[in-house]
Amino acid sequence: MTTEPTKKTRKTSTIWGGRFGAGVSGVMEKINASIDFDKRLYAEDIAGSKAHCTMLAHQGIISPEDRDAILAGLDRVSGEIEEGRFTFDAGLEDIHMNIEHRLSELIGDAAGRLHTARSRNDQVATDLRLWLRGAVDEIDRGLRGLQEVFIDLAEEHAATVMPGFTHLQTAQPVTLGHHFLAYVEMLGRDRGRMGDCRKRLNECPLGAAALAGTSFPIDRHMTAEALGFDTPSRNSLDAVSDRDFALEFLGSGAIVGIHLSRLMEELILWCSAQFAFARLSDSYSTGSSIMPQKRNPDAAELVRAKTGRMIGALNSLLTVMKGLPLAYGKDMQEDKEPVFDAAETLIICIAATTGMLKGATFDAQRMRADAGQGFATATDLADWLVRVLKVPFRKAHQITGNLVKLAEDRGCGLEDLSVEEMKSVESRIREDIFQVLSVENSVKSRNSYGGTSPRNVSEAAAEARRRYLAMDGG
Numbered sequence: 001m002t003t004e005p006t007k008k009t010r011k012t013s014t015i016w017g018g019r020f021g022a023g024v025s026g027v028m029e030k031i032n033a034s035i036d037f038d039k040r041l042y043a044e045d046i047a048g049s050k051a052h053c054t055m056l057a058h059q060g061i062i063s064p065e066d067r068d069a070i071l072a073g074l075d076r077v078s079g080e081i082e083e084g085r086f087t088f089d090a091g092l093e094d095i096h097m098n099i100e101h102r103l104s105e106l107i108g109d110a111a112g113r114l115h116t117a118r119s120r121n122d123q124v125a126t127d128l129r130l131w132l133r134g135a136v137d138e139i140d141r142g143l144r145g146l147q148e149v150f151i152d153l154a155e156e157h158a159a160t161v162m163p164g165f166t167h168l169q170t171a172q173p174v175t176l177g178h179h180f181l182a183y184v185e186m187l188g189r190d191r192g193r194m195g196d197c198r199k200r201l202n203e204c205p206l207g208a209a210a211l212a213g214t215s216f217p218i219d220r221h222m223t224a225e226a227l228g229f230d231t232p233s234r235n236s237l238d239a240v241s242d243r244d245f246a247l248e249f250l251g252s253g254a255i256v257g258i259h260l261s262r263l264m265e266e267l268i269l270w271c272s273a274q275f276a277f278a279r280l281s282d283s284y285s286t287g288s289s290i291m292p293q294k295r296n297p298d299a300a301e302l303v304r305a306k307t308g309r310m311i312g313a314l315n316s317l318l319t320v321m322k323g324l325p326l327a328y329g330k331d332m333q334e335d336k337e338p339v340f341d342a343a344e345t346l347i348i349c350i351a352a353t354t355g356m357l358k359g360a361t362f363d364a365q366r367m368r369a370d371a372g373q374g375f376a377t378a379t380d381l382a383d384w385l386v387r388v389l390k391v392p393f394r395k396a397h398q399i400t401g402n403l404v405k406l407a408e409d410r411g412c413g414l415e416d417l418s419v420e421e422m423k424s425v426e427s428r429i430r431e432d433i434f435q436v437l438s439v440e441n442s443v444k445s446r447n448s449y450g451g452t453s454p455r456n457v458s459e460a461a462a463e464a465r466r467r468y469l470a471m472d473g474g
């Protein structure tokens with residue numbers, strides 16, 4: 001920490017400095033400034049200022065000459081920032097004051113009229129909503145792309161048999177395509193949540209001013225429309241104090257994160273020598289500096305870990321907001337870092353997941369062999385007893401348990417028992433019971449709506465393609 005507590009840094013140009021005599025301490029400047037992170041709102045800030053300025057002139061609150069000077073000046077500022085020629089100054093606190101200050105250097109007094117009938121409180125709320133709207137749209141595109149990869153894979157692997165797990169114990173055979181389509185559903189809900197968040201965030205706070213509205217004859221509908229918002233926000237206090245939209249984004253993002261993280265956990269397991277179900281491409285694997293045989297799924301581990309950041313971001317902003325009285329409080333400046341970090345993290349995680357899945361290969365033979373292990377078709381056997389011998393399911397469960405025990409004692413699978421051995425447990429068992437013991441027949445038989453049969457999967461993949469790839473999250 002290099003800040004000198006006693007350093008006085010207030011510039012004579014400080015925008016709110018009119019009533020202050022003494023300078024501000026270096027520590028104060030450092031804790032107060034948000035420019036290091038909110039500079040990424042520059043484009044939204046300029047767009048908001050242009051809409052506001054145009055409206056002010058339209059309403060006769062500023063002159064057309066001032067409007068033209070301001071609009072041209074804002075374009076110059078924008079150009080300077082984009083070309084890296086702009087000097088951001090922590091003494092000017094945030095992006096709003098940095099831009100306004102530069103504007104006044106460029107165009108002089110007219111710049112001072114831009115802040116009529118607005119405050120940084122409604123300005124920052126507008127900027128962040130605009131920024132998040134863009135991020136939500138980008139995330140929706142990413143999630144849609146990932147769904148597409150999953151749907152392609154589901155079609156390819158509609159009939160690939162693998163063990164299905166509950167408690168991470170072999171449960172029943174399923175198809176790999178069915179497993180992939182489970183993620184398509186999760187991502188569909190994720191897109192729905194992001195879409196809901198977008199709908200609610202698309203209200204324009206601009207013109208709420210500091211908290212109470214303004215006495216100038218502004219047209220809030222005009223600014224809202226110019227910025228692509230559905231409506232101006234209806235209550236000025238709420239407009240400047242609300243951060244629900246950021247919380248909704250972080251909540252929705254954290255749920256996307258846990259979905260990706262669960263998938264990564266599976267990929268990591270599947271890529272282990274013990275499972276050996278999957279292999280990541282070289283472009284998404286790393287080697288070990290000491291163990292030459294290693295092929296580490298680092299990208300998957302990182303996506304799993306980065307989910308922690310997204311959950312942290314949500315917790316962080318929830319904690320900032322709880323207990324804040326209306327309307328604006330500087331606490332709310334702390335909304336930006338978690339939002340930016342979570343959005344950036346989510347975007348890279350979705351891209352990495354998409355890349356990993358595109359290049360991954362799945363060992364169908366190995367999965368098939370494993371699907372037959374662990375008495376995976378025991379439920380099929382019990383169902384046969386119910387269907388063919390009309391045994392009540394609970395009784396069938398018991399008989400099957402005895403057969404599993406018998407196979408276990410003999411060290412073989414259910415399908416390796418002879419019909420005589422089976423008859424020693426239930427005398428009415430017949431040869432055709434063996435049909436249900438193959439994993440292929442097992443998955444084929446699970447054709448109830450939403451079930452795992454290859455035919456269901458092919459149909460569900462086609463339906464998912466229609467439903468989700470045409471879906472407009474934005």
Ligand code: ARG
Pocket residue numbers: 034038093094120121124328330332333334
């Ligand atoms: N940098 C501030 C923020 O991000 C802008 C709003 C400041 N408003 C104020 N009244 N100090 O929240």
